[in-house]
Amino acid sequence: MPKAIVVRELGGADKLRYEDIPEPVPGPGEARVRHTAIGLNFVDVYIRTGLYKNPGLPFVPGQEGAGIVEAVGANVTEVKVGDRVAYAGVLGAYADVRTLPAARLLRLPDRIDDRTAAAMMLKGMTAEYLLRRCAKVQPGDAILVHAAAGGVGSLACQWARALGARVIGTAGGPDKVARALANGCSAVIDYQREDIVARVRELTDSKGVAVVFDSVGRTTFSASLDCLRPRGLLALFGQSSGTVPPVDLSLLGAKGSLYVTRPSLWHYIATRDELVESAAALFAVVASGEVRVEVGQTFALSDAAAAHEALEQRKTTGSTVLLP
Ligand SMILES: NC(=O)c1ccc[n+]([C@@H]2O[C@H](COP(=O)([O-])OP(=O)(O)OC[C@H]3O[C@@H](n4cnc5c(N)ncnc54)[C@H](OP(=O)(O)O)[C@@H]3O)[C@@H](O)[C@H]2O)c1
Numbered sequence: 001m002p003k004a005i006v007v008r009e010l011g012g013a014d015k016l017r018y019e020d021i022p023e024p025v026p027g028p029g030e031a032r033v034r035h036t037a038i039g040l041n042f043v044d045v046y047i048r049t050g051l052y053k054n055p056g057l058p059f060v061p062g063q064e065g066a067g068i069v070e071a072v073g074a075n076v077t078e079v080k081v082g083d084r085v086a087y088a089g090v091l092g093a094y095a096d097v098r099t100l101p102a103a104r105l106l107r108l109p110d111r112i113d114d115r116t117a118a119a120m121m122l123k124g125m126t127a128e129y130l131l132r133r134c135a136k137v138q139p140g141d142a143i144l145v146h147a148a149a150g151g152v153g154s155l156a157c158q159w160a161r162a163l164g165a166r167v168i169g170t171a172g173g174p175d176k177v178a179r180a181l182a183n184g185c186s187a188v189i190d191y192q193r194e195d196i197v198a199r200v201r202e203l204t205d206s207k208g209v210a211v212v213f214d215s216v217g218r219t220t221f222s223a224s225l226d227c228l229r230p231r232g233l234l235a236l237f238g239q240s241s242g243t244v245p246p247v248d249l250s251l252l253g254a255k256g257s258l259y260v261t262r263p264s265l266w267h268y269i270a271t272r273d274e275l276v277e278s279a280a281a282l283f284a285v286v287a288s289g290e291v292r293v294e295v296g297q298t299f300a301l302s303d304a305a306a307a308h309e310a311l312e313q314r315k316t317t318g319s320t321v322l323l324p
Helices: 042-049 114-134 151-162 174-182 196-203 221-226 250-254 272-287 301-312
Strands: 003-007 016-020 030-040 064-072 084-088 097-101 142-145 166-171 187-190 209-214 228-236 259-261 295-300 319-323
Touching: 003 301, 016 301, 030 084, 030 114, 030 301, 042 301, 064 097, 064 114, 084 114, 114 151, 114 272, 114 295, 114 319, 142 151, 151 166, 151 174, 151 272, 151 319, 166 174, 166 196, 174 187, 187 196, 196 221, 209 221, 221 228, 295 301, 301 319
Parallel strands: 142 166, 142 209, 166 187, 209 228, 228 259, 295 319
Antiparallel strands: 003 016, 030 064, 030 097, 030 319, 064 084
């Protein structure tokens, strides 16, 4: 019988239970995928705790995976049995096997192995839309990326550098600072002991940066605004340290006619065309070697609770993959 992680009650990592599930049968437009690797993302924590909406209890968490198409329902044109595929953004990934809409699946190029795919689809397409479509980063732009040794951060820094940006990163502790430098940052601020704003001003001749990519939220938001040049953009795309309290919008004027956006991947890969284009751009930068995907750690699927604890306690680097 297949197994999955099931959440029957919202709360801590201990609510992730490893249980038997019935063999899923694909309906019209759906495919059944046997996972070979599953991606861990901070959004899985938000959904487990109840910060983000869930589809109703019980549910199988997880939004990213890679594997083989085992069966297809009626009217499926995007994939066929035997295809090696990956996806991001469809809840229910923490399982040996699952069904999902075939229109959300992407066939994997031969050069991208399954673990790499599970490590990069959600985080890599996030880097893609943030840099290329949300902030439209230009060659020569100075940008600031928080949590630059983390999953999204590692990929975004490398990709931004490939676009010609000058990337300043932040990271917690010397080991993560070294990793962020290896991700293409020209300078990395250890925000556990250095003042972010003072260092960014120093590194930019007091000008500030064109864009801040902030996924840390509560503890960095205010510094992020103060790091921007006039008319700069703050893309607040997560809150790993906690939710940002309401902001007085007149602050944006006082601090230099700033822009703030709170983007979400789902709105940038909403159509099949957007999904395919975002994934193609990601496959291209990974195949060319411009962006290297680091699987920093793996856990057995049955050990998903330990993986969540490591992520929440800031003990992970790069991407984390769960193995069924
Ligand atoms: N909006 C979107 O479209 C979108 C899509 C994907 C991901 N995201 C967001 O992007 C962020 C990164 O996701 P990820 O899966 O790649 O995780 P991650 O960056 O690998 O892990 C989170 C990192 O945040 C840093 N952090 C700072 N303060 C923290 C705290 N109090 N608790 C925990 N971590 C803290 C830690 O790095 P240091 O130790 O270096 O501080 C930690 O390793 C998350 O906020 C996620 O929700 C948003």
